[in-house]
Amino acid sequence: MGKTKTLGEFIMDRQAAFPFVSGQLTRLLTDISVASKIVSHQVNRAGLAGILGEAGSTNVQNEAQQKLDVLADDTFMRILSAGKSVAGIGSEEQDEVFICEEEGRRGKYIVLIDPLDGSSNIDVNVSIGTIFSIYKRITPIGEPIGEVDFLQKGTEQVAAGYVLYGSSSMLVYTTGTGVNGFTLDPAVGEFFLSHPMMIFPDVGKTYSLNGALLDICTEPTRQFLRRCQADDSLDYRARYIGSLVADFHRNLIHGGIYIYPSLEHKPNGKLRLLYECSPLSFIAEQAGGVALHDNGRIMDVQPTELHQRIPYYVGSKNLVDVMQECLSS
Ligand code: AHM
Numbered sequence: 115m116g117k118t119k120t121l122g123e124f125i126m127d128r129q130a131a132f133p134f135v136s137g138q139l140t141r142l143l144t145d146i147s148v149a150s151k152i153v154s155h156q157v158n159r160a161g162l163a164g165i166l167g168e169a170g171s172t173n174v175q176n177e178a179q180q181k182l183d184v185l186a187d188d189t190f191m192r193i194l195s196a197g198k199s200v201a202g203i204g205s206e207e208q209d210e211v212f213i214c215e216e217e218g219r220r221g222k223y224i225v226l227i228d229p230l231d232g233s234s235n236i237d238v239n240v241s242i243g244t245i246f247s248i249y250k251r252i253t254p255i256g257e258p259i260g261e262v263d264f265l266q267k268g269t270e271q272v273a274a275g276y277v278l279y280g281s282s283s284m285l286v287y288t289t290g291t292g293v294n295g296f297t298l299d300p301a302v303g304e305f306f307l308s309h310p311m312m313i314f315p316d317v318g319k320t321y322s323l324n325g326a327l328l329d330i331c332t333e334p335t336r337q338f339l340r341r342c343q344a345d346d347s348l349d350y351r352a353r354y355i356g357s358l359v360a361d362f363h364r365n366l367i368h369g370g371i372y373i374y375p376s377l378e379h380k381p382n383g384k385l386r387l388l389y390e391c392s393p394l395s396f397i398a399e400q401a402g403g404v405a406l407h408d409n410g411r412i413m414d415v416q417p418t419e420l421h422q423r424i425p426y427y428v429g430s431k432n433l434v435d436v437m438q439e440c441l442s443s
């Protein structure tokens with residue numbers, strides 16, 4: 115058996131296929147993988163601290179007083195802003211974007227990131243994740259970047275990915291030529307290619323949504339569930355971790371649909387277009403899946419606000435097709 119490729123080798127091979135590229139994207143993806151390894155380590159330590167009951171007040175270095183999501187945000191911000199490829203970063207954890215354009219910098223890329231997704235699972239040792247999305251700046255280098263650079267449609271993404279901190283840590287990403295997954299070997303601190311060319315199964319049997327929302331979600335989602343429950347042709351099952359990355363990843367591997375619907379009192383649902391839905395939709399489509407909001411394709415939505423929310427339906431074609439029928443009936 116040949117040697118397994120590391121993420122670093124894989125990214126370099128991809129760059130070599132395009133001889134005139136500047137290498138900035140390669141450096142940026144490498145920075146993301148470094149930050150992910152640090153966060154993965156932090157997540158593992160946090161679980162241990164929780165088990166010992168000592169997280170919090172006793173840590174003299176103040177670490178335990180910081181929330182893991184803040185630590186993850188700090189880690190990604192610090193590493194990405196230190197690299198020279200990035201012109202600006204928008205984080206789900208921060209109200210305002212961070213502009214990294216000091217004198218002489220020529221960063222071409224904008225990063226939008228949810229540093230640690232799955233807030234309700236962070237402190238209880240259940241899988242959580244990071245989601246990232248990369249765009250080219252629109253404003254020419256030398257001029258100050260602004261809203262237009264951050265508020266781009268999903269179709270403009272250059273790359274997107276997620277890191278799952280689960281029973282093992284995995285980094286899954288696309289640059290628009292398929293989806294590849296890498297598993298972290300903690301013994302050597304490297305991500306290795308473990309899931310080449312991932313494909314969303316066309317037929318999924320799993321639906322993932324928060325059942326507690328059923329009374330307050332809008333009619334199409336209730337109709338979708340009634341249709342699944344009345345259909346004997348597939349052995350449907352419900353699986354909901356409550357961590358988007360983990361639910362998405364399971365569905366990507368085994369088939370299924372993830373739903374965060376429009377709610378009566380929150381017509382835009384909960385999830386963020388730029389930090390969560392657009393990147394996962396790029397991955398879903400690259401893997402042969404489908405990603406919608408109430409009225410169309412997520413990737414086509416022109417964002418109007420940084421922290422904009424949107425209803426989300428993503429997954430295997432058979433199930434998202436049924437959801438679409440319910441949405442348009
Ligand atoms: P977060 O960004 O605050 O972590 O919220 C996003 C998370 C998703 O990971 C998850 O799928 C969803 O919220 C769960 O929400 P709910 O508890 O309403 O089911």
Ligand code: MG
Pocket residue numbers: 206228230231232390
């Ligand atoms: Mg989130």
